[in-house]
């Protein structure tokens with residue numbers, strides 16, 4: 001098989017920009033996301049995979065459902081054709097959508113602690129979101145910030161117990177439950193954050209130097225529009241087609257894996273595992289194509 005990977009940024013996705021990955025098999029001491037991504041790149045290149053970076057896929061034309069060629073078009077208008085596609089566009093951070101958020105992005109409001117945390121050395125920071133990402137990134141921020149407060153809208157943290165225990169034991173961290181952000185305020189740069197206690201309705205103005213928002217993820221599936229079946233949140237549905245393997249979309253020959261797939265578990269190990277399972281299904285699909293259509297890679 002000839003394989004082309006099209007990536008709008010750099011190789012590595014979210015894993016590549018994660019400070020440390022402690023739960024990927026084979027790395028007993030953990031590994032930095034950047035190093036893991038680079039090792040994966042080297043391994044893919046060793047097997048002849050072609051990597052096309054800084055190219056965004058704008059649309060796909062799934063072609064006839066009976067098989068044959070599918071076309072991928074990039075934002076620059078370049079077209080690539082293949083008998084089978086594997087969709088792995090991942091996810092992006094969700095916004096709070098409150099007044100001021102958009103105005104202060106990069107000037108006090110951030111979505112990546114690894115990228116922007118070092119700007120807040122010896123300063124107070126606020127993390128919005130008490131899931132795995134929020135608590136993990138909050139713990140990471142304690143390396144720089146003098147204090148980190150994690151706001152969680154629900155009545156308990158949603159992070160894993162291990163992370164909750166680490167946060168509870170950390171002298172520079174505290175957690176505020178049932179609390180949400182109503183507004184970001186400032187003049188050119190963030191100066192305060194209006195928060196509300198949802199149990200009492202009491203509003204309060206906090207003055208962190210920076211705020212990091214980790215409230216969930218939306219799939220990067222806008223470019224698919226209605227070419228493959230998506231669930232109500234926009235994640236790619238697999239395993240529902242008549243001839244479908246578990247990783248195949250409702251379009252025969254088009255597969256999906258990783259965080260953008262509905263029901264995925266949002267971990268590097270599972271994303272890689274899903275990719276491997278999809279590849280085996282793709283190989284079977286290609287063998288069918290060769291048998292039924294005489295496809296040899298030149299049509």
Ligand SMILES: Cc1cc2nc3c(=O)[nH]c(=O)nc-3n(C[C@H](O)[C@H](O)[C@H](O)COP(=O)(O)OP(=O)(O)OC[C@H]3O[C@@H](n4cnc5c(N)ncnc54)[C@H](O)[C@@H]3O)c2cc1C
Nearest residue numbers: 007008013014015056057089090091258259266267268271
């Ligand atoms: C802060 C943070 C910490 C994490 N920590 C861990 C951890 O410790 N352990 C763990 O197992 N997992 C962790 N994860 C989750 C892990 O990073 C993801 O599960 C994994 O990266 C998913 O891989 P993916 O390939 O499905 O998607 P992604 O990593 O999101 O990759 C998708 C790629 O597709 C590209 N793309 C999207 N749309 C297009 C387009 N139209 N054209 C071209 N390219 C496109 C994107 O640029 C991106 O590079 C963490 C995630 C975050 C955000």
